[in-house]
Amino acid sequence: MPRKNYPRSQPVQKNRQPLTTVHELNNCHQKRRFSTQQQAEREIASRQLTDPQLLLATYKCHWCGGWHLTSR
Numbered sequence: 001m002p003r004k005n006y007p008r009s010q011p012v013q014k015n016r017q018p019l020t021t022v023h024e025l026n027n028c029h030q031k032r033r034f035s036t037q038q039q040a041e042r043e044i045a046s047r048q049l050t051d052p053q054l055l056l057a058t059y060k061c062h063w064c065g066g067w068h069l070t071s072r
């Protein structure tokens with residue numbers, strides 16, 4: 001009976017850290033995207049009509065190349 005060559009259990013790469021960028025990427029997909037900063041700022045302006053206390057800022061996203069809103 002041929003001896004079966006079991007593969008050795010491979011070392012688990014416990015030190016392998018998840019990419020921190022994944023979180024940012026997911027965050028990007030959850031956020032509303034604007035193609036231009038002007039559109040994003042227009043959205044802020046319209047929201048501040050109903051909520052003047054709202055403080056939002058626009059930022060350019062390097063993942064999707066669009067613009068998102070972030071609370072300050």
Ligand SMILES: [Zn+2]
Pocket residue numbers: 028029033061062063064065066068
């Ligand atoms: Zn994005």
